[in-house]
Amino acid sequence: xxxxxxxxxxxxxxxxxxxxxxxxxxxxxxxxxxxxxxxxxxxxxxxxxxxxxxxxxxxxxxxxxxxxxxxxxxxxxxxxxxxxxxxxxxxxxxxxxxxxxxxxxxxxxxxxxxxxxxxxxxxxxxxxxxxxxxxxxxxxxxxxxxxxxxxxxxxxxxxxxxxxxxxxxxxxxxxxxxxxxxxxxxxxxxxxxxxxxxxxxxxxxxxxx
Numbered sequence: 001x002x003x004x005x006x007x008x009x010x011x012x013x014x015x016x017x018x019x020x021x022x023x024x025x026x027x028x029x030x031x032x033x034x035x036x037x038x039x040x041x042x043x044x045x046x047x048x049x050x051x052x053x054x055x056x057x058x059x060x061x062x063x064x065x066x067x068x069x070x071x072x073x074x075x076x077x078x079x080x081x082x083x084x085x086x087x088x089x090x091x092x093x094x095x096x097x098x099x100x101x102x103x104x105x106x107x108x109x110x111x112x113x114x115x116x117x118x119x120x121x122x123x124x125x126x127x128x129x130x131x132x133x134x135x136x137x138x139x140x141x142x143x144x145x146x147x148x149x150x151x152x153x154x155x156x157x158x159x160x161x162x163x164x165x166x167x168x169x170x171x172x173x174x175x176x177x178x179x180x181x182x183x184x185x186x187x188x189x190x191x192x193x194x195x196x197x198x199x200x201x202x203x204x205x206x207x208x209x
Contacts, residue, residue, distance in 0.1 A: 019189055027087040028193055032138050035131040042076065043128050046121070063108050070111040073120045074098050077207045090200045093208035116207075123206035130202060134195035141188040144181050 019025045049069045056062030074097055081095035098117070100110035111117050151160050152174075160167065160174055168174060 016190075017186060019193065020186065024089050025189060025193070027089075028196055029138060031083070031087055032131070032135045032192060032196070036128065036135055039124070039127040039131050042124055046073065046124055050121075060104075063105055067104075067107050067111065070108075070117055073117065073124065076124060077120050080203060080207055084200055084203065088196060088200070090197065092200065092204050095207050119206050123203070126202075130199050134192060134199050137188040137191040137195065141185050141192070144185045144188070148178060148181055148185075 046069060049065060049072075053062045053066035053069055056065060077095050078097045081092050084090045084092050096116075098111075098114060100107050100114075102110050160169065168177075
C-alpha cells in the first residue's frame with residue numbers, strides 16, 4: 001500500500017460499484033426476496049389466530065389461543081433483531097423478550113397491558129407492505145438485467161429491441177444504452193440497501209426498548 005493511498009482520506013470509503021462484490025448485497029437481496037412472502041404469511045397467521053381467539057374468548061380455549069398469538073409476536077420480534085444483525089449487518093437496540101409468569105387469563109391480561117405487545121401487533125401488520133417498498137428497487141433491477149440479457153439474444157439477426165419502446169442496430173447506441181442501464185441497475189441496488197436501512201429504523205422504533 002503506497003504512502004499516497006494511506007494519506008488519502010477517501011481511500012477506505014466504499015466506491016459506487018463496491019456493493020457488487022460485497023456479501024451484504026447478496027444477503028440483502030435474499031432477505032428482500034424472502035421477506036415479502038414470509039411476512040405476508042406471518043400477517044395472515046397472526047391476525048387469523050387473533051381473530052379466532054377473540055371469537056372463542058367466551059370459551060377457555062380462546063384465552064389460550066390469544067396467549068399463543070401474543071407469545072408468537074414476541075418471539076418473532078426477537079428473531080427480527082437476530083436477522084438484522086446476522087444477515088443485514090444492521091444493529092438494533094436490544095429487543096426484549098417478554099414472558100409473563102402468570103398463566104391463563106392473568107397471562108392474557110399481562111400481555112394486553114403491555115403496550116409493546118400492541119406495537120408488535122401493528123408492526124407485523126405493516127411489515128409486508130414495508131417489504132414491498134424496499135423490494136421495488138430489486139424488482140426493477142431484475143427487470144433491467146433480464147432486458148440486457150434477453151434483448152440481444154432475441155434479435156441476433158435483426159435490430160436489438162428493448163421491449164416495444166425502442167429498437168436500434170447502431171453499435172454506438174447499444175453500448176450507450178447498456179452503459180446507462182448498468183449504472184441504473186447498480187443505482188437500484190444502492191436504493192434497495194438504503195431502503196432496508198430506512199426500514200430498520202421503523203423496526204427499531206416498534207420493537208426495541
